Amino acid sequence: MLKAKHDDIPEILYRIGDLADQAGLPCYLVGGYVRDLIMQRPCTDIDIMVIGEPVPFAKAIAEQLGGRNFVLFERFRTAQIELDDPEAGTFKLEIVGARKESYNPESRKPITSIGTLEDDLSRRDFTINALALRLNREQRGELVDLYDGQRHIREKLLKTPLDPEQTFSDDPLRMMRAARFACQLDFRLDEATLEAMEAMSSRIQIVSRERVSHEFLKIMAAPKPSIGLKILHSTGLLKEIIPELDVMAGIEQVDGLGHKDTLFHTFQVVDNLAEHSDKLWLRVSALFHDIAKPVTKRFHLGSGWTFHGHEAVGVKLVRRIFRAMKWPMEPMEYVQKMVRLHHRPIPLSKDEITDSAVRRLMFDAGQDLDDLMTLCRADVTSKNPRKVQRIMKNFNNVEAKIAEVGEKDLLAKWRPPVSGTDIMEMLNLPQGKLVGIIKSRMENAIIDGDIPYDRQAALDFVSAVYREMVEKREA
Structure with a gap:
């Protein structure tokens, strides 16, 4: 059994272990904090589980260790506290009691009852989160690992502690979390877990759209969002969540002429942009920049496939998706602007650039012009290095012209x-x-x-x- 080194754990958590000894409660660090401790990743959100009544214990922590922003969820036997450690900074703690769960098939809200350590670890979403670290003085720092979580961390594998179909049926949001952990941690899903997600994908509809959206935006904020996006697509979850995206997949052939797979091109654009920007809504703009291509797709004999007007139609689809996903409406206009304008710099990069054309782009993009140019560069996904080099050189010319015109007539102020x-x-x-x-x-x-x-x-x-x-x- 692995035992954590004393220096690995902030002193404030050992003091909580001492309070647990005084109360006669077995006390453990559980979940993501233990996983991140093993992976040597930073984490300030901490779950502490006790075998017994957590609410009086949480109040004792708040009183004796100077906790603040105490929030009690008595129905769920849970409390939240913020604590300061002189060396490690501020921690957000959730104090819970060990529990076991059962579910109504029509709801993901669990029916809970008091449980054992084993009950609690078995109800976790993935084995890498089904880990517990003892905080009591006796056996302090010892790790409880009932489902090979340490091995799966080493193997970079996501697997459920129990049968995956039952795990995802009980709480379908765990399927979204699987995709999110895969791209946040760069882990792969085991075959049985993927098969269960595909079989259970339609059950995501019983989860509130707010919770689904929360997980989806975490995928978009990951270092390489396409890992999670591809999992959502391959399991059928994307079709359930944002069908307008899912229909972008595939290549249609007419007279031997096909167009590129718009969905996988889009995933590449999102990854390209993620390498250069952490702006969440710019990444979302990249995800939706070609959203209307399926509905504007036409085949013309002699000239092939066209997508005329997909930018304008895309603006309308963005509004529909924002409402369906229950995203905040404030960033919607920004995303719509990026979708509407994402093709505008491309003709400028090919032709001799006039001052008036550059002024029009500067005026329409306003203060978001740099973001627009970042999106346009990310939209170059050709595997031909010479073609990419030529396009990027042209974009450099456009940006040089923008700087020249802006300096000349002060349009860089972006206001009439x-x-x-x-x-x-x-x-x-x-x-x-x-x-x-x-x-x-x-x-x-x-x-x-x-x-x-x-x-x-x-x-x-x-x-x-x-x-x-x-x-x-x-x-």
Whole structure:
């Protein structure tokens, strides 16, 4: 049996073990913290399990060790506390009692009862999380490993402690966690676990969309999201969660002409982007950049496959997916902008670049222009090194032109020199459609180079446009 070194465990946790001795309770570190301790990964969320009543023990910890933000879930025999360790920093603790669980087939909410250490470890999702480390002074630091969790950590293998179909039937969210752990830890799933996920994939529908979304976004935040995304696709979970993505898979052939597999191209784009950016919603933008290709796909004799308008249709699909996944709506406009504009820099990279075309891109992308260019570079997935080199060189030319134009006419400020409020005050107009039309014409004139990026020039243009509109109306 493995025994942890004293220095491996923060002193504050040994003090909790001493309190457990005073209360006469067997006390263990369990779950992810033990796994990460073995893997030498940082972790500040700690689960502590006692064999007995956890609530009085949790209160004793809070009182005697200076815990704060104490939250009690008496129905679940669970408490949450934050503790400070002078050397290791702040820890978030969850104090639970050992329990066994049973499930109603129509719900993932367990019916719990007081259990033994063995009961508690057997109900865990994966063997690598079914580990317990003793905190009591007697046998302190000894590891309880009933399901070969240490060996599976060494083998980088994800496996359930009990029958995987039963494990996933009881709590289908564990299937999402399997995909998430695979890409967070770079582990593989054993064959029986994968087969069970495929067999049970439809049961993910009984899980709240908020919980599913939480796990999905953790996959998107992983170092290599495609590992988890491919697992979701191969097991049928992706079809259950975001069917608009799943239908992107496959290559359709007509007259011997096929198009690339859009789904696996997309997975590669997400990975490419993940190498250069941790921005979650930019990664989501990469995932959805071609989301409308299946519905805009057309085959034309002589010219092959086209996807005309997939950017505009994609914007609508993004809204639908955000609502279905119950994601926060605040980042939706950003994702829609990335989807709408992701092809815009590509023609600029091929042709001689005009100032007006660059201004239009700068104005439409605004402060997100750097993110857009990062997405465009990630969208290059050719296996031809010379082609990639040529495309990247062209993108460099576009970025150089952007810098040149931005410096020349101050469009890098991303705001028109005259606002809608300025127009209303200058022309004594109420807020409405007319002000928007005048403002749009002024912005387009600046972008197209018809007038300089200058406040007075913009005001003069606004005045001239208004006079023209009045004259036409009176004629």
